[in-house]
Amino acid sequence: MWKSMATIEADNANGSRRDGPRQETSPTSDLAIVRRLEAAGFRAWPAASIQYDGSWQVRLTAGHPSKRLNSVNPLDPSDRRDIAQRVERAAHRFESYDRPLVFRQSPLAPPELDAYLDEAGWDRFDETIVMMAPIAALxxxxxxxxxxxxxxxxxxxxxxxxxxxxxxxxxxxxxxxxxxxxxxxxxxxxxxxxxxxxxxxxxxxxxxxxxxxxxxxxxxxxxxxxxxxxxxxxxxxxxxxxxxxxxxxxxxxxxxxxxxxxxxxxxxxxxxxxxxxxxxxxx
The missing domain is CATH 3.40.630.30 (Gcn5-related N-acetyltransferase (GNAT))
Structure with a gap:
């Protein structure tokens, strides 16, 4: 079921690197940090339309083609139910905006979703590094x-x-x-x-x-x-x-x-x- 939400809150779950070519955090990285930076990024680059399918944030913006503004962003590694049906729902949503369907896979994406997209032959592109530092050390x-x-x-x-x-x-x-x-x-x-x-x-x-x-x-x-x-x-x-x-x-x-x-x-x-x-x- 689709539902609207206003904010994303960080929690204290920890994560580890998966094998293979998927983009992941290092073994010592904390998913709470990832969640915090993801939430800050969404606030800094706001989409015109934000809906949720479970923990998948669906961001669409008719006035700008940015991928961050027009992508599905899974936000919980444990949210792996009904993947095929939810991908199909996202496809219909993007079609209604005349936008190409794009998933943005961070360490918060469930491994099962990556496996599903791999099996379906989805391309990977524009790998992006998120970097951080104490300002006093820069x-x-x-x-x-x-x-x-x-x-x-x-x-x-x-x-x-x-x-x-x-x-x-x-x-x-x-x-x-x-x-x-x-x-x-x-x-x-x-x-x-x-x-x-x-x-x-x-x-x-x-x-x-x-x-x-x-x-x-x-x-x-x-x-x-x-x-x-x-x-x-x-x-x-x-x-x-x-x-x-x-x-x-x-x-x-x-x-x-x-x-x-x-x-x-x-x-x-x-x-x-x-x-x-x-x-x-x-x-």
Whole structure:
């Protein structure tokens, strides 16, 4: 049965790594930390529609194509009942939004669901590393100070340009940013002659500082602008009382991974997206 819920609460269950290629937390990682970061991530990047099928959070957003905003997110490793029927229900829901069916598999996903998707031939793509560190231990006190911009429209225009996105996404991105409830710092690193060269979004959520939308313009990479944006966001959050910084980065983005490792971030867990094979009924 579908039901709406407003929040996700962490508990104290522990988890371990599964064998095989599935993305999992390390044996010493605590699923309570994973749950806390997952919940903070959902608050920081709010979907327009959120429904639950058991503990599977179904997130859909007509105005923006982001996978995090349009995916099924299983949130309890023990919730393994009626998998085939629930996948089918999710497929119908995504079809009604004209969105491709995508599952986001974190360490909170039940192993039986992964096995079911494996048997059905679902692809894995965009493996992502979640990293975290105490802000006091991070190397963020070098470089210029940058204050967050107050104009959401200015930030959105800069983000679209820096990411090389379609201008048609402006309305959807503006709606998402306007829906974020925790305090938000919008950072734009600009060149006086060529305009915005890097952007970052920092969300201050209790003692956490989450970094999102990190990007450097293609022609200005490897020049320190990305580091400046990250440092500016974390200094802003530290001033507001945040104690821990965290972020998500695709494992294939080796330059970004090395940047964050160099700053002092360390991996906490990974997640991966899954989609039906082309031509299947669920695709």
């Amino acid at each position: 190397d963020i006190d070098t470089g210029m100070d940058h204050l967050p911009v107050r104009d959401v429209g200015r930030y959105v225009d800069a983000s679209i340009r820096v990411h090389g996105r379609e201008p048609a996404l402006k309305a959807g991105l503006t709606e998402v940013l306007s829906s974020i409830r925790p305090p938000t710092g919008l950072f734009v690193i600009e060149d006086p002659e060529s305009g915005p060269v890097a952007t970052a979004l920092c969300i201050h959520d209790n003692d956490l500082a989450g970094l999102y939308e990190l990007a450097t313009r293609a022609d200005r990479r490897r020049m320190g602008h990305g580091r400046d944006a990250v440092s500016a966001g974390l200094r802003w959050a530290r001033h507001r009382g945040a104690l821990h910084g965290w972020l998500q980065v695709e494992s294939a983005n080796e330059a970004a991974v090395q940047l964050y490792l160099g700053l002092g971030f360390r991996e906490v867990y990974r997640y991966v997206y899954r989609r039906p094979p082309i031509g299947s009924e669920a695709a």
